[in-house]
Amino acid sequence: MPKDATGVEIEKEIEVFGYHDRSGHPQVAFHDVRVPAGNLLGDEGSGFAIAQARLGPGRIHHCMRAIGMAERAFDMMCSRALARETFGKTVADHDTVREVIAEARMKIEQARLLTLKTAWLIDTQGVKGARIEISAIKVAVPRMAQWVIDQAIQLFGGAGFTQDFPLAAMYAQARTLRMADGPDAVHLRTLARREIRRYEAGFIPEPWPHEGT
Numbered sequence: 001m002p003k004d005a006t007g008v009e010i011e012k013e014i015e016v017f018g019y020h021d022r023s024g025h026p027q028v029a030f031h032d033v034r035v036p037a038g039n040l041l042g043d044e045g046s047g048f049a050i051a052q053a054r055l056g057p058g059r060i061h062h063c064m065r066a067i068g069m070a071e072r073a074f075d076m077m078c079s080r081a082l083a084r085e086t087f088g089k090t091v092a093d094h095d096t097v098r099e100v101i102a103e104a105r106m107k108i109e110q111a112r113l114l115t116l117k118t119a120w121l122i123d124t125q126g127v128k129g130a131r132i133e134i135s136a137i138k139v140a141v142p143r144m145a146q147w148v149i150d151q152a153i154q155l156f157g158g159a160g161f162t163q164d165f166p167l168a169a170m171y172a173q174a175r176t177l178r179m180a181d182g183p184d185a186v187h188l189r190t191l192a193r194r195e196i197r198r199y200e201a202g203f204i205p206e207p208w209p210h211e212g213t
């Protein structure tokens with residue numbers, strides 16, 4: 001509907017962690033608003049189905065962007081670790097920092113592979129066939145991104161918390177993704193339900209070679 005349609009009221013702007021995201025997240029009230037017939041998308045009454053249909057592709061898109069953010073944080077972390085010296089050597093020369101870099105690379109690649117598998121399932125079986133994997137990446141990828149960005153902030157020292165670098169804003173974004181398009185708890189519930197159903201349906205795993213001897 002047109003933004004100036006009768007009955008549309010923008011009550012207030014909402015900040016997220018103090019940030020104003022792109023065009024914003026306002027709180028909008030609708031009082032008996034009439035949608036012009038010519039503005040209808042799809043059939044009358046099918047709005048919920050349209051909103052649901054965007055969720056699968058929307059979620060994988062969020063995850064792809066989160067992987068990009070994690071990769072950028074990783075680049076920044078490694079460049080900073082080489083450029084800065086503490087206790088007589090570069091930050092990159094401290095063993096604990098190397099461990100963080102190795103862990104970050106492993107986590108990014110694990111998340112990327114699960115996301116690629118999900119994309120492959122969407123391509124070959126449609127969104128329905130990838131429902132569980134979409135839930136899985138929607139939990140795993142923002143968690144990973146939040147962890148990598150958090151480590152990058154730590155490695156940057158005090159500067160990482162400031163507006164001089166994009167890390168703090170990236171952290172807010174990754175944290176938000178654990179809520180937007182469904183909180184972690186709800187996606188975990190979907191995933192667990194499918195696993196439990198297999199056993200309820202009588203799934204019996206192959207015995208291990210030593211079992212029963």
Ligand SMILES: Cc1cc2nc3c(=O)[nH]c(=O)nc-3n(C[C@H](O)[C@H](O)[C@H](O)COP(=O)(O)OP(=O)(O)OC[C@H]3O[C@@H](n4cnc5c(N)ncnc54)[C@H](O)[C@@H]3O)c2cc1C
Binds near residue numbers: 182186
């Ligand atoms: C920055 C941001 C942008 C957003 N953008 C959009 C948007 O563009 N479009 C849109 O439609 N929505 C958007 N949302 C809304 C978002 O999808 C909802 O906030 C989210 O789905 C959770 O719903 P809720 O806030 O009503 O929380 P509730 O449903 O009240 O849940 C609150 C908490 O209860 C717990 N919980 C709930 N159910 C269960 C369960 N079954 N098992 C265990 N624990 C549970 C979880 O910890 C959950 O986080 C956005 C949210 C944020 C923060």
